[in-house]
Amino acid sequence: MSSTDTTSRIGLDVLLRDEGGLYCVYQPFVDLDSGAVPAFEALLRAPADSGWPSPMALLGAAREAGRLADLERASLRASLADAARLSHGRPVTLFVNLEPSTLTRRRDVVLEALASRAAHVQVVVEITERALAEDLSGVLTGAEELRAAGCAIALDDVGVHPESLAFIPLLRPEVVKLDLKLLRTVKDPATVVVAGAVRAYAEQAGAEVVAEGIETPDDLVRAEVLGATLGQGWLWGRGEREFVPSVSVPERFAARPIGAVLGATPYQLLGAGRRIRHAPKHLLVPVSKTLELMALEASVSPVVLAAFEDVRFFRPSTARRFTELAERLPFVAALGVGMPRSPAPGVRGAALTPGDPLAGEWTVVVLGAHTSAALMALDLGDTGADADRQFEYVVTYDRALVTAAAHSMVGRLTAG
Numbered sequence: 001m002s003s004t005d006t007t008s009r010i011g012l013d014v015l016l017r018d019e020g021g022l023y024c025v026y027q028p029f030v031d032l033d034s035g036a037v038p039a040f041e042a043l044l045r046a047p048a049d050s051g052w053p054s055p056m057a058l059l060g061a062a063r064e065a066g067r068l069a070d071l072e073r074a075s076l077r078a079s080l081a082d083a084a085r086l087s088h089g090r091p092v093t094l095f096v097n098l099e100p101s102t103l104t105r106r107r108d109v110v111l112e113a114l115a116s117r118a119a120h121v122q123v124v125v126e127i128t129e130r131a132l133a134e135d136l137s138g139v140l141t142g143a144e145e146l147r148a149a150g151c152a153i154a155l156d157d158v159g160v161h162p163e164s165l166a167f168i169p170l171l172r173p174e175v176v177k178l179d180l181k182l183l184r185t186v187k188d189p190a191t192v193v194v195a196g197a198v199r200a201y202a203e204q205a206g207a208e209v210v211a212e213g214i215e216t217p218d219d220l221v222r223a224e225v226l227g228a229t230l231g232q233g234w235l236w237g238r239g240e241r242e243f244v245p246s247v248s249v250p251e252r253f254a255a256r257p258i259g260a261v262l263g264a265t266p267y268q269l270l271g272a273g274r275r276i277r278h279a280p281k282h283l284l285v286p287v288s289k290t291l292e293l294m295a296l297e298a299s300v301s302p303v304v305l306a307a308f309e310d311v312r313f314f315r316p317s318t319a320r321r322f323t324e325l326a327e328r329l330p331f332v333a334a335l336g337v338g339m340p341r342s343p344a345p346g347v348r349g350a351a352l353t354p355g356d357p358l359a360g361e362w363t364v365v366v367l368g369a370h371t372s373a374a375l376m377a378l379d380l381g382d383t384g385a386d387a388d389r390q391f392e393y394v395v396t397y398d399r400a401l402v403t404a405a406a407h408s409m410v411g412r413l414t415a416g
Contacts, residue, residue: 010050012062016070021047024079025239026086028246029095029210029230032223037246039093039124039253041232042079043239044071059099068099069106076113084118091248093122095154095175100131104138107145114149124175124253126154132167133331137413143171144262147255154210159194163330166303166368168201169403170410174256176202178226180213186222197300197369199227204399208252258407266307266363266376266405270394277394278380281362282387287375287395288364292321294373295366296328302368303331305409307358309379311338313386319344335412350413358412362391365406372402 015022026040046052052061062071076096083094102109103125114123125146131139143153154175155168159182168176176198185191202209211223214233223231237244261269270276288306295304304325308314314322314334326332326346333348337359343349352359362377377393396402 010047010052012065012067012071015046015050015052015058016067016074021050022071022074022078023047023241024075024082025241026082026243027232027239028236028244029232030236032211032220032228032231037236037244038230038249039095040083040243040246041095041126042075042082042097044075044078044097063099063101069102069109072098072102072106073109073113076110077116080113080117080121080123083121086243087120089120091120091122091250092243092246093124093248093250093253095124095126097126097156100127100135100139103127103142103146104131104135107142110146111149114146114151122250122253123150124152124154126156126175126177128156129158129161129164129167132164132171136167136170136331137410140171140258140262140407140410143173144258147257150255152253152255158198159191162190162194163301165194165197165300166330168198168369169205169367169372169399170303170406172205172256172258172403173207174253175208175210175230177210177212178228180211182226183211183213183219183222186225191226193300195226200369202227202229261404261407262411264404264408265358265361266365266374266408267361267378267392268357269401269404269408270376274394276392278390278392280387281389281391284362284375284377284391284393289321291364291366291373291375292325294371295325295368298366298368298371300369300371301329302366302371303333303406304329305333305363305365305367305406306335307352307361307363307409308334308336308339309359309362311336311340311343313362314339314343319347322347333409333413335409348413352412356412358409363405363409365402365409367402367406372399373397374402374405376405 024042028037029039044055052058062068152174155173156177157179159179209228210230211228212232214231214235323344335350337352339349339351341349360379365374377391380390382389
């Protein structure tokens with residue numbers, strides 16, 4: 001019987017005990033300019049004689065058994081204890097991997113482990129891109145809690161699904177990790193698009209970009225073409241139980257919380273000195289439709305978030321337009337009092353409470369890798385014909401303001 005047969009495996013319960021033998025190896029991140037090592041990634045391993053052929057098999061079994069959070073607790077504890085010991089008291093930056101479901105449903109496991117880390121251990125939490133569309137609000141909320149605990153966020157596997165590039169400005173990760181397949185397809189136009197979108201975000205946000213899978217000097221050149229600032233791969237090591245000599249550059253991996261905008265509304269974010277205009281609704285509808293068209297024509301598809309005050313303003317003609325948007329864009333959401341969970345095919349709905357200040361605003365946000373635009377309007381309370389209702393409004397292409405407006409709306413969404 002092979003060692004990988006399930007009957008010869010050490011059971012999960014045994015592995016998850018303190019003496020179960022789970023451990024981590026550490027792969028360095030290398031600065032592509034200086035060659036210095038500023039951080040390490042913890043990679044979970046089971047004992048060689050345990051019968052588990054790979055960490056992915058172990059993760060899959062833990063997920064199926066409902067023990068994923070327990071496995072991640074064990075991994076976090078092991079890696080944080082190692083970091084405190086192997087660094088010999090010197091500052092060290094450690095990347096740890098976290099499944100999206102643990103981030104959104106069992107943050108207590110993570111926060112408990114982080115609370116016991118040594119003061120000289122800086123932590124960056126890696127999550128994959130796959131959960132962003134499923135529970136955008138939950139991921140963003142979880143990321144903010146981790147940032148409040150002092151942890152930066154790294155978004156892993158970027159490029160596996162190019163449409164998910166639209167979510168990067170919303171999560172605002174401090175580190176973006178390019179999927180290792182991109183290193184083998186540098187000349188592919190799709191890869192160039194992904195790399196360009198990531199580079200644009202990194203330059204705007206001051207984020208680090210990591211290229212994984214670097215095995216040869218030629219790979220190193222390809223990583224630089226992709227815009228990477230850091231590299232990982234067998235060129236420098238497959239993962240060892242000890243830390244190689246490193247330098248501490250904590251400011252490169254400092255957590256940057258999104259902050260109070262999550263609890264605001266788009267119109268509340270308009271600062272003093274911004275020019276406010278007045279117009280009836282029928283003159284602003286073409287502006288809204290133009291933003292929708294901009295989203296459809298963008299070279300890298302953005303997300304569209306819209307607040308309609310009340311579900312009665314999400315008319316059949318609007319539902320048809322938003323259905324088309326949802327067919328072609330990675331994420332489309334509509335918010336309003338009485339808004340159902342699915343107001344149109346593919347559209348994520350969120351019901352506002354009548355007392356929510358957003359219920360008095362009409363907002364359309366388009367945000368992506370290369371696109372940022374918004375209509376932000378405040379209902380002035382007219383009771384006449386709908387088309388003639390007066391609004392204060394701003395139309396803006398200011399990326400920082402549009403991003404903040406998007407954050408304030410995402411915080412009101414729930415998992416689909």
